[in-house]
Amino acid sequence: MPALGILLLLAQIACAVHVARTGRSYLWIFLVVFVPVVGMAAYFLVEIVPQLMGSRSTRRAVAGLGRAIDPGRGLREAQQRLEITPTVGNKAALAEEYLRADRPVEAAALYREALTGIHAADPAMTLGLARALFAQGHMLETEQVLAGLRDSESGYRSPEAHLLYARSLEALGRAEAALKEYELLVTYYPGQEARCRYALLLRDSGREADARQMFQEVCQLIEYGPRHQRQAQRAWYDLARRFLA
Helix, strand or coil, X not given: CHHHHHHHHHHHHHHHHHHHHHCCXXXXXXXXXXXXXXXXXXXXHHHHHHHHHHCHHHHXXXXXXXXXXXXXXXXXXXXXXXXXXXXXXXXXXHHHHHHHCCCHHHXXXXXXXXXXXXXXXXXXXXXXXXXXXXXXXXXXXXXXXXXXXXXXXXXXXXXXHHHHHHHXXXXXXXXXXXXXXXXXXXXXXXXXHHHHHHHHHHHHCCCHHHHHHHHHHHHHHHXXXXXXXXXXXXXXXXXXXXXXX
């Protein structure tokens, strides 16, 4: 019982500190102090849960958990929404679900349907089409779609699109052009995938010393960065370490 009392006291203190730091009503402190269990439960449900659900990382985690429990749910729901309301937005949403389900042929077909009329130059859907084409191995068409997006007047800039463009050039055997794109890409791409792919192409192009230097940068950036980054970039970190071993 003493241990339970200590835990309860620590929880009360934590709630009170959170109230003070976040500028919430001090009435919560009185509720937490005088009706501890009910007060803390109410505070968590009313103040903390909505805040957590509003964060992008939490929504992503919840969505990921839902997909793990029922992998086909998102696809079924997107199909139903499109059947009820056949809008461009619903077509794009279903195409994205097809990509997640590794069904790029259906995704590409839907993106082509959606990219018409006033939406013919929509940057996000154009990138979606490029992703679907790349997944099918249609590298030339992928490169053409992304080149058109890059040269459009929309001003759209996307690290994902840039990486896909560099990879399509590499797959087409245009190593020098791909190296130039990777060199630009590593200056702003979030994460270490672009650096690792750049290093691999440097190695395949006979530039072993440059590849080694790039892999060393990957290791240093991950090792000296935030702890969560090392977990998120584990695959690329392991790749770099294997090369340097």
